[in-house]
Amino acid sequence: MSQEVRRPEDQLPLTPAVLNILLSLAGEERHGYGIMQEVERRTDGKMKLGPGTLYRSIKQMLSAGLIEESDERPDPDLDDQRRRYYRFTNFGQRVATAELQRLESIVGSGREKGLLPGPPRTALEGVQ
Amino acid sequence: MTSPKRPQTSPSTSECVYEKLLSACPKDFREDHGPQMAQAFGDLCREERHKGKSGSLRLWSKALPDLALTVVLERNRSVAVLNLQPWRERVSGANVIVAFMLSMVLGIILFLVYGILAYEQLDYWAASQLVPIAVLTALYILLNLTAILTIGLLIRVEATNISARSIGLRRVSAWWLLVGAVIGLLCWAIGSLAGALYFWITGEVFYMPLEEFFPGLSRASFLELAFFWIGAGILSALANELLFRGILYTYLRRWGVGVAVFVSSVVFALVFSGFSVSLIAFVGVGAVLALVYERSGSLWPAISCAIVINTLGIFFGGLVLF
Numbered sequence: 001m002s003q004e005v006r007r008p009e010d011q012l013p014l015t016p017a018v019l020n021i022l023l024s025l026a027g028e029e030r031h032g033y034g035i036m037q038e039v040e041r042r043t044d045g046k047m048k049l050g051p052g053t054l055y056r057s058i059k060q061m062l063s064a065g066l067i068e069e070s071d072e073r074p075d076p077d078l079d080d081q082r083r084r085y086y087r088f089t090n091f092g093q094r095v096a097t098a099e100l101q102r103l104e105s106i107v108g109s110g111r112e113k114g115l116l117p118g119p120p121r122t123a124l125e126g127v128q
Numbered sequence: 129m130t131s132p133k134r135p136q137t138s139p140s141t142s143e144c145v146y147e148k149l150l151s152a153c154p155k156d157f158r159e160d161h162g163p164q165m166a167q168a169f170g171d172l173c174r175e176e177r178h179k180g181k182s183g184s185l186r187l188w189s190k191a192l193p194d195l196a197l198t199v200v201l202e203r204n205r206s207v208a209v210l211n212l213q214p215w216r217e218r219v220s221g222a223n224v225i226v227a228f229m230l231s232m233v234l235g236i237i238l239f240l241v242y243g244i245l246a247y248e249q250l251d252y253w254a255a256s257q258l259v260p261i262a263v264l265t266a267l268y269i270l271l272n273l274t275a276i277l278t279i280g281l282l283i284r285v286e287a288t289n290i291s292a293r294s295i296g297l298r299r300v301s302a303w304w305l306l307v308g309a310v311i312g313l314l315c316w317a318i319g320s321l322a323g324a325l326y327f328w329i330t331g332e333v334f335y336m337p338l339e340e341f342f343p344g345l346s347r348a349s350f351l352e353l354a355f356f357w358i359g360a361g362i363l364s365a366l367a368n369e370l371l372f373r374g375i376l377y378t379y380l381r382r383w384g385v386g387v388a389v390f391v392s393s394v395v396f397a398l399v400f401s402g403f404s405v406s407l408i409a410f411v412g413v414g415a416v417l418a419l420v421y422e423r424s425g426s427l428w429p430a431i432s433c434a435i436v437i438n439t440l441g442i443f444f445g446g447l448v449l450f
Contacts, residue, residue: 032164033171050194051168055161056201078171084164 006091008098011064017057020047022066022088022096029070031083032058058086066092142184143170146191152199203383219290219379223282227375231275231367264342265352268450269359275367279375295374296427308420308429312436315416319409319437320446326405334406335447353442361442364450365434372396372414373421373430389418400449409447413437 014022024030024038036049049057061067070085088096110116139147146169150162169191176187283292323334338345348356372392380388393414401410421430434449441448 032168036168036172048190050191051165051172052191052194052198054168055157055165056198059157059161081167083167 006065008091008095011066011095012099012102014095014099015057016047017049017053018061018066019096019099020049021054021057021061022092022099025067025086025088025092026096029085029087031075031085033078033083034075035086061092065089066095139170140173142173142188146195149195152195154202157202219294219375221379223290224375224379227275227279227282227371230278231271231371233274265356265359269363272359272363272367275371276363279370290375295370295378296421296425296430297374298426298428300424300426300428304424304426304429305432308424308432309436311416311420311429312433313440315413315433316437316440316447319413320441320444322409323406323446332405334409336406338442338445338448357439357442360448360450361438362435365431365438368396368449369417369421369427369431369434373418374427377418377421385422389415389422392418410449413447413449 020039020043021035024035024042030038032051032054036051036054040048058067062069067086067088070087072082072084074080074082107116111118143166147166150158150165153162172187172191173184176184279295283290283295320335326332326334342356342360345353345356372395376395377388377392380391393411396414397407397410401407417430417433420433421427424430438448438450440446
């Protein structure tokens, strides 16, 4: 749509819903319900995305170019209904990484200040 | 490894209801994602059934707020989709709140002052007798000026995204001003007639006589009356149209003309007539003013309409919009 160069930094900060959707799409394409299940499982039930919140975020992410639609096919583990699968784009991957780096540096500051146990940030540099 | 495919059961009642509720979402969103939302909801239903407990209530207690929030947020965002003319930029909810709150501040102070006076005198009528009509008019002018200046300030402040044009202050042909005035005449005539009819049938007063709120008005000199007409008639019309039509109606417009007309008229009526029998008349007039704004695309015909109503009401009695 827009011809300007998109910078990942411009998308930050991400809402928790968007970040979690990106995380759940890492390495695997999923359909909406699959994303809901994965997020709930990964956060131990602390984050439950409702259909409305999920698709609202998906719509935002589609127009921002963070994710794209893959294809429609049935999920073998569920039933015969065709479901729309999503995967993240290159840009989406870069945005997710940028956001995680941002969060990591904040966590590092927290460790430096003694608010969070664990090695301070400088010890983590060089670890990818 | 693959588990046997479960047979596809027909959609449950919950799923059918959910699909119907989806129609509240804006059209674009519904076309893009509606079927998938319904599908995801169906999956959640099946999940609940599988867990054995009849978790229908629990599911709905989460799904309903989730859907309601989605409808509100998506509609709030879909301003451009709702056929607005290009010059109607977005008026935010914050603009509405600030405009009303700051404008009402002086009204509240006025109310408190009156309350204190009335308490001491143990009589509202006696309290208002203490204040000469000129002072009452001045206070009223101040109230309306606060409203107008507040909105003027909102337009000047860079951080807000409203401009004079976006709240309806757009040039319009003299024809429309005339139309507004004629509609004002009709509104006043019909409204006052309805009030008189009500009085004739029930013997109860429909519109509070002006004398009761502004004692001394009937005995006012020409100068005092002119002063009153400018303050209560003209400035009041300006302030009201800016607040209720310019800001509130334009903000509500994203939910459709019906919602915008209804809500802005009801708020308008509650402020001016409270929970009394004349509420209906004010809702009607409020709706007419909102529609004049909508059809003409400008606030000026609505202002002209309101000025005519107030002028006729001050000099001949009956319906007034303040």
